[in-house]
Amino acid sequence: MTRIRWFGTNWKMNKSPQTAREWTTAVGTYMAEMPADQRLFVMPPYPLLPQILQDTKGTGLIVGAQNCHWVTSGAFTGEVSPQLLKEIGAHNVLLGHAERRKQFGETDEMIGRKASAALRVGLGVVLCIGEDASIKDDPATTRSFLEKQLSIALGDIPALAPEQLVVAYEPVWAIGVGADPPAVYEVAEQLRVIRHVVDQIVNEHVPIVYGGSVTLENGPSLLTETVADGLFIGRHALDPAMFIRIIQTALGERSVVE
């Protein structure tokens, strides 16, 4: 069976309609020649979703939101329902990102409700999990922490369609400017643990991607020396040329030095 490779990016609170269009144009050109065993996804800020869905129609780019509520409609000022995302044509939604957990107080239980609601309306879900620096050097604690995040988030999900769920392992200590760049040996074991736990919870094959300070330099080893099915890239994928270079280099189609 062909192994599908996943490459995604979360734009966070970045980009304008203009720079978003430059990005989708460049990535669309790459995707026109892209092998069928690759999946690319992008999570722009909400207001850019309609434009990007329109501009990338037919390219195969998976376009998703960065968050959603678990309720279909109602008095939830500032929130967006999974139903509305589905109706405007979004393909998936990012849930449980470390920044949502830390800055906006999202709990495992909330993320579980969101995952259940999003999957039930037919959206794909990219579920983020990851430990913070305080436990990273304690393998047993990290293992049970990741198991708990997964079991709560996936505790009430419906039967999955193929490729409907992706798990993103994003250790909190490795995310963003100033973070410790991850060493492969530090994340390889956790990725194995996550693979094992996810396989116990979910019948369908669920791709697992690694995210957190992925660069041109560490992308190849993070992809090929771990059980990761792909890479989830933040700031280094805001430049579309770099996003494509990271993908091609990780797949061995280009070298780091050119």
Ligand SMILES: O=C[C@H](O)COP(=O)(O)O
């Ligand atoms: O959602 C993406 C991750 O938070 C990774 O961000 P980063 O590559 O800038 O560390």
